[in-house]
Amino acid sequence: MRTLITNIGELTTNDPSSADPTGALHDAAVLIDHGRIEWAGEADDVPTDAEGYQEVDAGGRAVIPGFVDSHSHIVFGGDRAEEFEARMAGQKYAAGGIRSTVAATRAASDDELRARVRGFLGEMLAQGTTTVEIKSGYGLDVDTEARLVRLAAEVTEEVTYLGAHVVPIEYADRSDEYVDLVVGEMLDACAPHSKWIDVFCETGAFTVPQARRVLEAGIARGLQPRVHASQLGPGDGVQLAIELGAASVDHGTYLTDADVTALAASDTVLTLLPGVEFSTRQPYPDARRLIDAGITVALACDTNPGSSFTSSMSFCIAVAVREMGMTTAEAIWAATAGGASALRRDDIGVIAPGKRADIVLLDAPTRVHLAYRPGVPLVKHVWKDGAQVR
Numbered sequence: 512m513r514t515l516i517t518n519i520g521e522l523t524t525n526d527p528s529s530a531d532p533t534g535a536l537h538d539a540a541v542l543i544d545h546g547r548i549e550w551a552g553e554a555d556d557v558p559t560d561a562e563g564y565q566e567v568d569a570g571g572r573a574v575i576p577g578f579v580d581s582h583s584h585i586v587f588g589g590d591r592a593e594e595f596e597a598r599m600a601g602q603k604y605a606a607g608g609i610r611s612t613v614a615a616t617r618a619a620s621d622d623e624l625r626a627r628v629r630g631f632l633g634e635m636l637a638q639g640t641t642t643v644e645i646k647s648g649y650g651l652d653v654d655t656e657a658r659l660v661r662l663a664a665e666v667t668e669e670v671t672y673l674g675a676h677v678v679p680i681e682y683a684d685r686s687d688e689y690v691d692l693v694v695g696e697m698l699d700a701c702a703p704h705s706k707w708i709d710v711f712c713e714t715g716a717f718t719v720p721q722a723r724r725v726l727e728a729g730i731a732r733g734l735q736p737r738v739h740a741s742q743l744g745p746g747d748g749v750q751l752a753i754e755l756g757a758a759s760v761d762h763g764t765y766l767t768d769a770d771v772t773a774l775a776a777s778d779t780v781l782t783l784l785p786g787v788e789f790s791t792r793q794p795y796p797d798a799r800r801l802i803d804a805g806i807t808v809a810l811a812c813d814t815n816p817g818s819s820f821t822s823s824m825s826f827c828i829a830v831a832v833r834e835m836g837m838t839t840a841e842a843i844w845a846a847t848a849g850g851a852s853a854l855r856r857d858d859i860g861v862i863a864p865g866k867r868a869d870i871v872l873l874d875a876p877t878r879v880h881l882a883y884r885p886g887v888p889l890v891k892h893v894w895k896d897g898a899q900v901r
C-alpha cells in the first residue's frame with residue numbers, strides 16, 4: 512500500500528544530510544510504501560514511477576515527523592490532583608509523593624492498568640506522538656514491577672525498568688536492602704520485558720553509589736542505561752550517567768557548569784521535561800545555554816500523576832520556546848529527532864527514505880504554529896508505520 516502526501520506547504524524532514532538540521536522544504540511531497548518512507552522532496556520532483564498510490568492533498572499545510580516521547584510513566588493507578596492543587600497553593604514537590612501512586616498501582620488489576628495505558632496512548636497519538644517510552648516504577652515489589660514492564664511491553668518496544676524509582680515504605684530506613692532486591696530478584700523478573708534500566712538519582716530517592724549499583728546490574732543483564740538526575744537540586748547523577756554511557760539523562764533542572772561541559776563532550780542526550788517545571792513551579796532550565804554549549808537536547812512529556820500530568824508534546828514545545836529560550840525549530844527537532852537520539856533509534860524522528868513512515872500533518876501552514884497557538888489541537892492526520900491512524 513503506497514500513499515503520496517502532496518501539496519505540503521512546509522515539510523520538516525530532520526534529514527541529517529541537509530544543511531539545515533530540520534531539513535525544511537517548501538512545496539513538498541512524501542511517498543510512503545509499506546510502512547516506510549520511499550521518497551521525500553520537492554513536489555516537482557516526485558518520482559515519475561509513483562503510481563498505484565493513494566493521494567492525500569495536504570492543502571498547503573505543514574508536515575513534521577511523529578513526536579518521539581522518550582520519557583513517560585503511564586502505567587499507574589489513581590491520580591494526585593490534590594497534591595497538584597496543594598503545590599499550586601505553595602507546597603513544594605518531593606519525591607515521596609510517588610509512594611501514594613504505588614499503593615493505588617498495586618491495588619489495580621492488569622485490565623485496569625491496561626485500559627489506562629491504552630487511554631493515554633490514544634490521547635498521545637491524537638496529539639501527534641507516534642513513539643512512546645514507558646517506565647515501570649509504581650510497583651516497587653517484584654510482582655508489581657514485573658506486571659508493569661509486561662503491560663508496557665504489550666504496547667511499546669521502549670520499556671524501561673525503574674524499580675529504583677523511590678524506596679517503598681516497607682523498606683523505609685533499609686534502602687540498601689531495597690537496592691539488593693532491585694538488582695536481584697526484581698531485575699530477574701523485569702529484565703526479560705525491558706530494554707532500558709533507569710534510576711532516580713536524587714535526594715529523597717537513591718544515592719550515587721546506589722544508582723551505580725542499579726545501573727551496573729542492569730547493564731550486566733543486557734539493559735541499556737538512562738538516568739533521572741538533577742531534578743530537585745544539583746548532584747552527581749549526570750556525571751554517573753555519562754560515565755556509564757547512558758543514552759539519556761533526564762530532567763537536568765539544576766545542572767552545574769561541570770555537568771554542562773561533560774554533557775557537551777559526551778554521547779549522552781539531555782532530555783528536558785518542561786511539564787515538570789510547569790507543574791512543580793520549579794525554575795525552567797536555560798535550554799539556550801545548553802544548546803549553545805553543544806549539548807544534544809531532547810524534549811519529552813514525562814507523563815506521570817505527580818510531577819507532570821500532560822501528554823502533549825506541543826504543550827512542551829510551546830513552553831520550551833516561551834520559557835527556555837529554544838527556537839520553534841529547535842524545540843520540534845528535540846521532540847522528534849532528539850527523542851529518537853535519546854532512545855538511540857535512527858529509524859524514527861526523520862522523514863527520509865528508508866525511515867519509518869511516522870508522520871503528522873498539522874492543521875497549520877507552518878510548524879511555528881505549534882508554539883504560537885498553545886493549547887489548540889493542531890494535529891489533522893497521523894500516519895504510524897505508514898497507516899493513517901487519525
Ligand code: NIG
Pocket residue numbers: 584606608609612711739742787813815816817818819
Ligand atoms: O520523572 N522523578 C521521578 N519520577 C517522576 C515523578 C514521579 C511522581 O511524582 O510520581 C518524574 O518526575
Ligand code: FE
Pocket residue numbers: 582583584739813815
Ligand atoms: Fe520521570
